[in-house]
Amino acid sequence: MDKIKVIQWGVGNMGSGMVKMILDKEGIEVVGAIDRKENEGKDLGEHIGIGRKLGITISSDPEKILREVEADIVLLAIDSFVKGVEKQIKLICSHKMNCITIAEEMAYPFIAEPELSKEIDEIAKANGVTVLGTGVNPGFVLDTLIITLSAVCRSVKKIRAARINDLSPFGKTVMREQGVGLTVEEFMKGIEDGSVYGHVGFEESIPMIADALGIEIDEVKQTKEPIISNTHRETKDVVVEPGMVCGCNHCGYGLKNGEVVIALEHPQQIHPEIENIETGDYIWIEGDPNISLCIKPEVPGGIGTIATAVNMIPHVLNAKPGLVTMKDLPIPHAIMNDFRMHLTK
Amino acid sequence: MDKIKVIQWGVGNMGSGMVKMILDKEGIEVVGAIDRKENEGKDLGEHIGIGRKLGITISSDPEKILREVEADIVLLAIDSFVKGVEKQIKLICSHKMNCITIAEEMAYPFIAEPELSKEIDEIAKANGVTVLGTGVNPGFVLDTLIITLSAVCRSVKKIRAARINDLSPFGKTVMREQGVGLTVEEFMKGIEDGSVYGHVGFEESIPMIADALGIEIDEVKQTKEPIISNTHRETKDVVVEPGMVCGCNHCGYGLKNGEVVIALEHPQQIHPEIENIETGDYIWIEGDPNISLCIKPEVPGGIGTIATAVNMIPHVLNAKPGLVTMKDLPIPHAIMNDFRMHLTK
Numbered sequence: 001m002d003k004i005k006v007i008q009w010g011v012g013n014m015g016s017g018m019v020k021m022i023l024d025k026e027g028i029e030v031v032g033a034i035d036r037k038e039n040e041g042k043d044l045g046e047h048i049g050i051g052r053k054l055g056i057t058i059s060s061d062p063e064k065i066l067r068e069v070e071a072d073i074v075l076l077a078i079d080s081f082v083k084g085v086e087k088q089i090k091l092i093c094s095h096k097m098n099c100i101t102i103a104e105e106m107a108y109p110f111i112a113e114p115e116l117s118k119e120i121d122e123i124a125k126a127n128g129v130t131v132l133g134t135g136v137n138p139g140f141v142l143d144t145l146i147i148t149l150s151a152v153c154r155s156v157k158k159i160r161a162a163r164i165n166d167l168s169p170f171g172k173t174v175m176r177e178q179g180v181g182l183t184v185e186e187f188m189k190g191i192e193d194g195s196v197y198g199h200v201g202f203e204e205s206i207p208m209i210a211d212a213l214g215i216e217i218d219e220v221k222q223t224k225e226p227i228i229s230n231t232h233r234e235t236k237d238v239v240v241e242p243g244m245v246c247g248c249n250h251c252g253y254g255l256k257n258g259e260v261v262i263a264l265e266h267p268q269q270i271h272p273e274i275e276n277i278e279t280g281d282y283i284w285i286e287g288d289p290n291i292s293l294c295i296k297p298e299v300p301g302g303i304g305t306i307a308t309a310v311n312m313i314p315h316v317l318n319a320k321p322g323l324v325t326m327k328d329l330p331i332p333h334a335i336m337n338d339f340r341m342h343l344t345k
Numbered sequence: 346m347d348k349i350k351v352i353q354w355g356v357g358n359m360g361s362g363m364v365k366m367i368l369d370k371e372g373i374e375v376v377g378a379i380d381r382k383e384n385e386g387k388d389l390g391e392h393i394g395i396g397r398k399l400g401i402t403i404s405s406d407p408e409k410i411l412r413e414v415e416a417d418i419v420l421l422a423i424d425s426f427v428k429g430v431e432k433q434i435k436l437i438c439s440h441k442m443n444c445i446t447i448a449e450e451m452a453y454p455f456i457a458e459p460e461l462s463k464e465i466d467e468i469a470k471a472n473g474v475t476v477l478g479t480g481v482n483p484g485f486v487l488d489t490l491i492i493t494l495s496a497v498c499r500s501v502k503k504i505r506a507a508r509i510n511d512l513s514p515f516g517k518t519v520m521r522e523q524g525v526g527l528t529v530e531e532f533m534k535g536i537e538d539g540s541v542y543g544h545v546g547f548e549e550s551i552p553m554i555a556d557a558l559g560i561e562i563d564e565v566k567q568t569k570e571p572i573i574s575n576t577h578r579e580t581k582d583v584v585v586e587p588g589m590v591c592g593c594n595h596c597g598y599g600l601k602n603g604e605v606v607i608a609l610e611h612p613q614q615i616h617p618e619i620e621n622i623e624t625g626d627y628i629w630i631e632g633d634p635n636i637s638l639c640i641k642p643e644v645p646g647g648i649g650t651i652a653t654a655v656n657m658i659p660h661v662l663n664a665k666p667g668l669v670t671m672k673d674l675p676i677p678h679a680i681m682n683d684f685r686m687h688l689t690k
Contacts, residue, residue: 021499140497144676148493151656151677152485152649154366214682287679289648293640300634304497311496331489331676332496334632337559 004313004339007032007069007097009088010077011039011058013171014102016048017306018075023050027338028313032069033058062088066095073313076101080200082113086120089131093123098316099131100309106133107143108204108325111220121323130319134312134326136304137163138201138208141281141295142264144326147212149283149291156213156287162265164279165298166272167247172237178248179226180270181238187226187245198224199266202252206262210254212327215261217254225249233271246270311335314342349658349684352377352414352442354433355422356384356403358516359447361393362651363420368395372683373658377414378403407433411440418658421446425545427458431465434476438468443661444476445654451478452488453549453670456565466668475664479657479671481649482508483546483553486626486640487609489671492557494628494636501558501632507610509624510643511617512592517582523593523613524571526583532571532590543569544611547597551607555599557672560606562599570594578616591615656680659687 008019008030019030033044037060045054059065066074074092076099079085085103092099109117124131133139141163150156167178174180179187179196190196202222210217229246232239240246247269254262272279281295315329326332335342353364353375364375378389382405390399404410411419419437421444424430430448437444454462469476478484486508495501512523519525524532524541535541547567555562574591577584585591592614599607617624626640660674671677680687 024500136497144496145493147678148490148676150679151489152481152644152652153679154648154652154655155369156679156681212676212678214680214686216682289645291640291644292642293638295636295638297637299497299636303499303634307497307499310499327676327678329675330673331493331557331671333492333557333672334495334498334501335559336501337561341559 001340004028004073004317005031005071006313007034007065007071007074008044009034009062009074011035011044011047012077013302014305015075015077017302018077018310019044019048020050021306021310025310025335025339027340030054030056031071032056032065034060034062034065036060062091066091066097071097072317073098073100075309076103080104082106082109082116086113086116089120090123093120093127093129093131096127096129098129100312100316101131101133102135102305102309103133104135104138104200105204107135107138107201108208109133111207112203117323124323125321128321130316130321131323132312132316132319132325132329134308136299136301136308137266138204139326140304140308140332141299142201142266143205143208144332146209146283147327148331149293150213150285150287153285153287153289153291156215156285158261158286159209159284160263160265160286161283162267163281163298164267164272164277165301166270166279167268168235168270169302175235175238178268179245180247181240182245184226184228184243184245191224196224196248198248198250199268202250202264205264206252206254208325208327209262216256217261218257219255221253221255223251227267227269229275231274233274235270238270240270307334308332314339318344346685349373349418349662350376350416351658352379352410352416352419353389354379354407354419356380356389356392357422358647359650360420360422362647363422363655364389364393365395366651366655370655370680370684372685375399375401376416377401377410379405379407379410381405407436411436411442416442417662418443418445420654421448422654423448425449427451427454427461431461434465435468438465438472438474438476441472441474443474445657445661446476446478447480447650447654448478449480449483449545450549452480452483452546453553454478454668456552457548462668470667473666475661475666476668477657477661477664477670477674479653481644481646481653483549484671485649485653485677486644487546487611488550488553489677491554491628492672493676494638495558495630495632498630498632498634498636501560501630503606503631504554504629505608505610505631506628507612508626508643509617509622510613510646511615511624512613513580513615514647520580520583524590525592525615526585527590529571529573529588529590536569541569541593543593543595544613547595547609550609551597551599553670553672554607562601562606564600566598566600568596572612572614574620576619578619580615583615585615652679653677659684663689
């Protein structure tokens with residue numbers, strides 16, 4: 001059997017990481033790469049910094065690559081929003097290729113974009129291919145893992161979970177989105193005009209949990225507060241003086257009749273250790289029985305997203321056609337042997 | 346659509362718990378009950394102690410119940426071993442009913458009983474029904490949860506996990522199996538003659554993890570050591586004086602070329618708190634990245650097994666025919682709404 005053939009669409013930090021991970025794996029290979037105009041013509045290996053050529057030239061012409069390169073699946077890592085990937089996904093489907101995207105909203109796009117979700121599902125089914133949105137969060141920590149953990153409960157009354165992580169490794173884009181390095185006033189203005197938006201995923205994770213468990217919610221609310229530093233903190237891209245914003249405490253709540261039934265908290269900041277904040281992933285299920293889980297330190301965001309996306313490839317190739325989510329597929333897992341050993345069809 | 350109809354086969358502690366859980370749920374009902382001769386003719390409701398009749402008479406004649414009562418699935422809770430349930434499972438399949446069993450060996454029976462596994466798979470397929478073995482452990486804590494958690498890893502080098510729990514709530518059978526209340530000498534003799542056997546599940550959980558992740562192992566080894574109490578401990582069924590055995594430290598190891606790649610530790614004892622042993626479930630993945638998870642206190646064994654078995658009913662009814670395991674099915678979860686909402690076919 002031929003190796004599983006992957007086209008990497010988007011070779012920024014996440015996309016590059018996926019290519020590197022696939023290079024380390026058996027039974028799977030990258031056969032094409034699509035990225036922005038500025039990277040057109042570069043060798044993929046040189047671009048991702050592995051110190052050697054891969055003989056794959058990055059193209060900025062998706063139509064051409066999808067038409068000319070034969071592949072089983074496209075890994076799409078270019079945007080966080082359904083509106084930023086829907087045309088690309090439809091194009092991928094129309095070429096009869098499966099797709100995994102790390103666009104956060106695609107993890108469970110039915111609430112934010114019901115119409116586009118339906119269109120993607122239809123075009124995937126019409127072409128006999130499967131589309132999945134995944135990543136570390138949404139996609140794993142604050143949804144898949146919570147859903148899985150609930151299996152040992154006879155009943156679930158309320159769910160609270162928190163992902164407390166360190167933003168220090170991330171670059172300028174993330175700092176801007178999270179409002180790091182701003183004054184409190186600038187942060188508030190950024191929230192208002194949408195330039196500071198925190199985490200993308202609560203409108204996905206909360207309905208995914210609710211639908212999986214059959215918990216009724218009638219509203220999803222979000223709060224975004226500045227995390228104000230009491231000390232000097234800095235990364236290679238940003239400096240935060242005392243009184244300035246070092247992160248965004250973004251929370252999402254699923255409510256029923258005004259009462260919180262699902263609460264997800266995601267305070268993200270640079271250098272939390274400076275003020276003795278311990279990072280970690282936490283899940284508390286109030287039910288029968290109560291369950292309290294922690295992962296310390298937290299699952300690292302970048303690696304976790306790269307790994308989840310690549311590890312889900314066989315499950316997506318095995319799945320029935322259409323737009324699917326993590327809750328529809330078999331339990332996810334790492335793959336240490338030949339990827340083809342995990343194909344069932 | 347009719348409610349999902351369940352026959353409960355085995356109404357001891359676990360089976361009774363399953364019936365009670367189903368009574369609290371929507372879209373699903375118990376329609377028949379099978380148990381030993383001594384419970385023949387009793388009303389199921391009175392037998393399980395809910396203080397009212399259910400109008401279901403416990404029968405000790407499986408053939409009769411399976412022939413006369415129409416049901417979608419049988420919950421089988423009578424034994425830990427494949428050899429103790431295989432005839433029953435085959436009978437259930439031949440009546441074209443699906444089956445979930447909490448027999449520990451059935452969670453992943455391919456190593457302990459390859460021939461019987463094949464036979465069960467064949468008879469299930471021939472009758473268009475699905476058979477699943479599950480429970481809290483094996484079935485969840487030391488396999489499904491570990492496998493799921495590995496999804497965020499680019500690679501996994503070694504897995505260590507521990508389930509440290511309290512045996513105090515359990516009855517005489519469990520105390521005997523675990524050697525609680527014996528002298529060290531009696532314990533050692535019990536291990537030798539098989540009357541003390543500790544946990545049933547390492548030959549299932551370890552290969553399940555290895556197969557799911559594609560980690561090679563060439564041997565599963567087990568060690569069983571007495572946990573010797575330094576203090577007086579007692580439960581309603583057993584008294585342990587200092588120097589006597591209060592539990593069994595049972596460990597399972599998956600090895601490759603003599604090196605441990607999967608280590609599962611399961612020390613079970615009565616009243617661990619007396620000697621400051623904290624109960625909990627722990628998973629450590631050595632890989633890229635390392636992951637350290639804990640659940641404190643541990644997932645309770647009885648409720649966890651009951652919940653997992655009942656919660657998996659829709660997934661089993663949705664599954665393709667044959668003998669399946671937790672790693673083949675969609676992510677498990679609690680069900681708080683009508684069970685029929687989770688059926689896809």
